[in-house]
Amino acid sequence: MSSSVLPRADDAGAHPLGPTRTPAFEARLAKRYRAERNFRLVGMSAVIFSVAVLVFLLGNMLINGIAGFQRAEMEVTIDFPASGVSGDAVSLTAPSAMQTLEMQGLPDVILFFAESQVGKDAAEQISSDAWRDVAAALADDPDLITRSATFRLPTSSALASGLQGEGAPEMQALAQKLANEGKLARNWDWGFLSRSDATSPQAVGIWGALKGSMLTMLVTLVLAFPIGVLSALYLEEYAPRNRWTDIIEVSISNLAAVPSIIFGLLGLAVFLALFPGLRSAPLIGGMTLALMTMPVIVISGRNAIKAVPPSIRDGALAIGASPVQVVFHHVLPLALPGMLTGTIIGMARALGETAPLLLIGMRIFVATPPEGFASPATVLPMQIFLWSDEIDRGFVERTSAAIIVLLVFLLTMNGLAIYLRNKFEKRW
Amino acid sequence: MTVIHPNMADENAKIRARDVCVFYGDKKAIDHVSIDISPNYVTAFIGPSGCGKSTFLRCFNRMNDTIGAAKVTGLIELDGEDIHGSRMDVVQLRARVGMVFQKPNPFPKSIYENIAYGPKIHGLAEKKADLDIVVERSLTRAGLWDEVKDRLEDSGTALSGGQQQRLCIARAIAVDPEVILMDEPASALDPIATAKIEELIDELSGRYAIVIVTHSMQQAARVSQRTAFFHLGKMVEYGPTSEIFTNPIEERTKDYITGRYG
């Protein structure tokens, strides 16, 4: 710092802000400010870009999916007393009610009334399973059998497409005509959330896959979380530091990076060999996914445990806590938020996995929701995959609707975990 | 060559160390140290950085066990019982020999829980009424009761540095120890908090044997009655505090305390 560089205070060309602001300094300062500004801009652009992509994706899903929560329905009024179908509160709510009504000819009754109200062509387009909806309505309210009632019955997939301006021209014309008469409309289809897979997009529901996902996730969590947490605790707190534990640590890190389909092969080779009758069961699916999730939990668990300051351990030891007490009274509560974060990440990944479950046979057509952990089931991403493969145009919206259900499930799961994590978060 | 002033041997010594060596791998951190710690006095360990005084202190409650590479040889007795013997339970030892650390380390729990934890795990008190008594007694003896009695459910980490350290002292007292080891307890505190800690040490010295490691000679001179000077892992001189600071025998001791060291 030579004083010859510094202009004197009374210099005619002195900088107004002081004698140290030389031109060289000014240039450096400007460069520094520019760099700061650029960095901020780049960062903000990255964030905005990411948010934009996210908004685009979600928006797209939502727009497409909303349509998936609706279906085309035809209005038909059925006069039960005149129809010849009879029953009472007991017979209509009995488990065999469906068969009884079918034997009484309920499907033909519906066809008869529909023909008289909307014409033969239209009546043919009523879904062949529509009578089950009527039976269900009767089971809910047996009183209906004493009078006439109006039902909104699902139509065939062709007519539904026609209503949306696609498919065969004669269907489109028919749909338009019926719509103008007020007999055909797209209505909210809350049944989508309570039905299971079917052949026609008008009749599918997501509940089967949803319940399958819930059961599978439950198995995954129950297996992966305790094993992962206890492994992390053992490796960090008790295991001696030697070559074997180093090898184990490397192996677990690698395991977390293994492609998920390999776990499917493992599940096929080991679990299905052990339990051959449980193909496509949530139990097997859960076990396979647990294998995949556990390394993630172990890694994040170990990091969380490492982050617990040694002063807490020292303090606990010095007061006379045994090593087990130190771990469970002090280390684990402090490491739990980090472990839960890892669990969230692992479980979210498991929820969206299709590949490993393909190999253990969960890509079957399951028309009824699984009853327990051992019954055949499918999961949400698998259902989405299967529907997206279908030819029928009506499945497109249903697929988007299923994606929305998957996202909502994911958000709920994450929300629960974040709530739990915040509850356990303690500051030290 | 250790110089021990006359009349330092004590038949009623609380802690007796004979030829203690501590190795970190190959490195010898403590070299054949023998000392009697008396129950009636505050004993101070002084010495330059890295001389081993903290390491030696940690031998008394076997905290060096938690460091894998550390090896302790020699004899250390608490009330005549070998602390490395097979009959001595290390968890029990640490309840009898409490420790306060340099940086206050309260548990991230409530003040009440911090104090109650020790008695609970040692089975000294289980019912809430008993725990209440223990908590109040410990906090009173640590000089903290009046300041926190209305906020026992607040987190221990929300207190000021000086209060946190007194909380740690109260926590150590709650399990009714016989010895309290203090590893530079005031070095992270401001002068007023330091003075309060020193006053507390004074009050506690009648009830517990206290061994304090400090790098402040003035503090050692103020709080202790006996002082041991350590240098490069050896104990150089051990004697009454007034003698060590007015008329030390060893040249190295004199150089250190007059500021001629290094």
Place this chain on the structure above:
Amino acid sequence: MAEHTVKAFDEDITRLRGLIAEMGGLAEVAIAESLDALVRGDEALAESVVLRDKRMDALEMEVDKLAVRIIALRAPMADDLREVIAALKIAGVLERIGDYSKNIAKRTGMIEGRARFEPLTLLPTMGELAGEMVHDVLTAYAARDPDLAREVIATDAKVDGFYNSIFRNLVSYMVENPSTISSAAQLLFVARNIERIGDHATNVAEMVHFAATGAYPPEGDR
């Protein structure tokens, strides 16, 4: 002896010693000059001795201030502490020695008929001895030499002996020459002053011994 890590501490101690040395030098000069003035009847010299005593007072105050400052700022321990305390006390004693010399000088004008005053000749020798004690004790202080300090303490016996013989001498002189009583009485006081200087030098020697070893000299020496 190694130097302090904080060099300013060494500088302070050095300055303290310098002040003590200066006071000591002044004290020695005062003893010699006051007796010289007394014996030769040199009133001008006596006056200068009296005036120079003010410098002693000023130096004592400086030593006080410096010692207190060192204790407050440097927290001296062990031999440093003993040295500072000793310096405080020594400064006070030296100042009193200076006062005694001043007192001797003041009595110069009160002696009549010098030429025939025999006892006058004894005094310078006694004064020299006392002056040597002061000189030696300050050397011992500078060198932190307890043995030299003990020698000084031993010398006091000689000064006391001198005092006793001068006392007897003067008393018999007064009996034989009653007209000289007032002057002789003055000489008695002067001798007393020199004896007191010797005692004070002994005090300083004890302090030097304490500063160097942490203990006072054994009883027998004193």
